Amino acid sequence: MTEDQEEISVDGVLQTPKGVHDILPDDHEYHTFIKKVVRHRLRQAGFRRITTPIFEFTELFQRGIGSDTDIVQKEMYIFQDRKGRSLTLKPEGTAGVCRAYIQNGMMNLPQPVQLYYIEPHFRYDRPQKGRYRQFWQFGFEIIGESDPALDAQIIYLANLINKDLGIANLFSIQLNSIGTPESRKEYIRVLTDFYFDKERSLCEQCKIRLKTNPLRLLDCKEESCRILANLAPKITDYLDAESKEFHEDLKEYLTELEIKFVENPSLVRGLDYYTKTVFEFWDKTDGAQNAIGGGGRYDGLIELLGGPKTPSVGYAAGIERIIANMKREKIRVPHKDVIHIFVAQLGKEAKKKCLSIIANLREAGVKTMGALGKDSIKTQLRLADKFGAPYTIIVGLTEVREEVVIIRDMKVGTQKTVPMKDVVKEVIRLIGKENLDTYSPGELLYG
Numbered sequence: 367m368t369e370d371q372e373e374i375s376v377d378g379v380l381q382t383p384k385g386v387h388d389i390l391p392d393d394h395e396y397h398t399f400i401k402k403v404v405r406h407r408l409r410q411a412g413f414r415r416i417t418t419p420i421f422e423f424t425e426l427f428q429r430g431i432g433s434d435t436d437i438v439q440k441e442m443y444i445f446q447d448r449k450g451r452s453l454t455l456k457p458e459g460t461a462g463v464c465r466a467y468i469q470n471g472m473m474n475l476p477q478p479v480q481l482y483y484i485e486p487h488f489r490y491d492r493p494q495k496g497r498y499r500q501f502w503q504f505g506f507e508i509i510g511e512s513d514p515a516l517d518a519q520i521i522y523l524a525n526l527i528n529k530d531l532g533i534a535n536l537f538s539i540q541l542n543s544i545g546t547p548e549s550r551k552e553y554i555r556v557l558t559d560f561y562f563d564k565e566r567s568l569c570e571q572c573k574i575r576l577k578t579n580p581l582r583l584l585d586c587k588e589e590s591c592r593i594l595a596n597l598a599p600k601i602t603d604y605l606d607a608e609s610k611e612f613h614e615d616l617k618e619y620l621t622e623l624e625i626k627f628v629e630n631p632s633l634v635r636g637l638d639y640y641t642k643t644v645f646e647f648w649d650k651t652d653g654a655q656n657a658i659g660g661g662g663r664y665d666g667l668i669e670l671l672g673g674p675k676t677p678s679v680g681y682a683a684g685i686e687r688i689i690a691n692m693k694r695e696k697i698r699v700p701h702k703d704v705i706h707i708f709v710a711q712l713g714k715e716a717k718k719k720c721l722s723i724i725a726n727l728r729e730a731g732v733k734t735m736g737a738l739g740k741d742s743i744k745t746q747l748r749l750a751d752k753f754g755a756p757y758t759i760i761v762g763l764t765e766v767r768e769e770v771v772i773i774r775d776m777k778v779g780t781q782k783t784v785p786m787k788d789v790v791k792e793v794i795r796l797i798g799k800e801n802l803d804t805y806s807p808g809e810l811l812y813g
């Protein structure tokens with residue numbers, strides 16, 4: 367058996383590819399909660415949702431993220447379609463959003479345009495805890511304006527969402543400015559000079575980076591590279607006057623908003639499109655290893671993709687990592703997947719009656735389940751218990767004949783008989799009107 371075959375199946379059972387996973391119902395409760403928090407905070411701030419395609423032309427990411435970045439060099443899922451065109455599963459959201467901004471003429475809308483997304487992304491990374499090949503991100507972008515107050519707003523919102531999710535205290539905000547591309551040129555020259563006679567102490571990756579993308583030497587995780595990075599000249603000492611002023615203003619605004627941050631002159635981020643502000647939310651114990659989110663300003667990206675000069679700033683966070691941290695903090699999310707009542711039946715006539723009882727209860731907002739495929743009452747009651755239903759309705763042939771139902775209190779074990787025509791009213795009385803699930807989006811269409 368080849369290694370590939372081993373991955374595909376285990377004991378004859380087909381598996382997901384390495385690094386991707388199902389989102390099972392329990393985790394969906396977290397996904398739903400996170401989506402609600404994100405939507406609520408972003409709607410409050412005037413953002414509107416966008417969804418870009420799962421795959422785009424490879425060139426978008428090569429140009430947008432940068433050909434020499436780890437993502438483009440090693441981590442993209444690239445494939446050819448039937449006409450031989452090179453397509454890529456999106457590894458991140460910003461490049462696609464900027465392409466959509468240009469393609470759909472959003473420069474003609476009032477600026478800035480504020481967009482957010484909640485989507486899966488794909489990176490062919492080595493799978494490990496918190497690092498997957500398909501992962502979910504939510505992200506938000508303010509496109510079309512350059513002002514440090516907007517960078518402050520983005521960081522504030524990211525932190526506010528973390529607060530709502532109960533995990534803000536676990537993270538520190540690492541902040542840096544990498545200046546304009548022009549000022550960066552001078553810095554890269556100084557940095558390359560610094561490393562000139564130290565190449566032997568670098569890891570294999572960084573030896574290559576020194577030639578292709580020297581800035582990335584600063585945030586390598588290898589011990590020997592880290593020691594050198596700490597001694598290297600600091601980018602903040604080479605910022606042009608405009609970038610410096612921009613950064614000072616941003617820090618002032620963050621202080622005004624009572625946002626604590628750590629100035630980190632080694633923070634450069636792994637995507638080439640950034641200009642001036644970069645920031646990341648680092649785990650206070652793990653550091654950069656499992657950053658929960660990151661972002662920054664990307665004033666040149668839209669122009670690079672063929673659009674007009676359009677300064678922008680944004681942020682994205684990893685949803686799997688957020689969930690892992692919420693679980694670590696033992697945060698249980700409120701969820702609506704509870705059932706109010708279980709309907710048990712015995713015999714064909716009873717089953718027939720139960721179909722309409724179930725439909726009427728559900729329409730009234732009672733969350734109702736019935737195991738209509740099961741025959742024994744004992745099995746059905748055991749199932750009702752497993753589902754955690756507080757009450758069970760029991761209908762047998764006698765009940766059908768007498769037009770009544772039995773309602774059993776599952777906790778106490780008591781039962782009472784209720785006329786069939788009153789069953790909905792009685793159930794509502796038992797579970798409480800305030801607990802009904804009467805949200806029906808379809809009704810909104812008809813007023």
Ligand code: HAM
Nearest residue numbers: 458460496497498501657658659660661680681682684
């Ligand atoms: P990024 O730092 O590459 O930024 O990704 C943002 C977050 O996505 C990370 O902090 C992490 O939580 C999550 N993430 C990234 N890769 C993985 C993975 N393999 N498995 C699990 N989670 C992962 C961006 O993507 C930029 N587009 C952010 C941005 C928006 N900048 C400006 N606007």
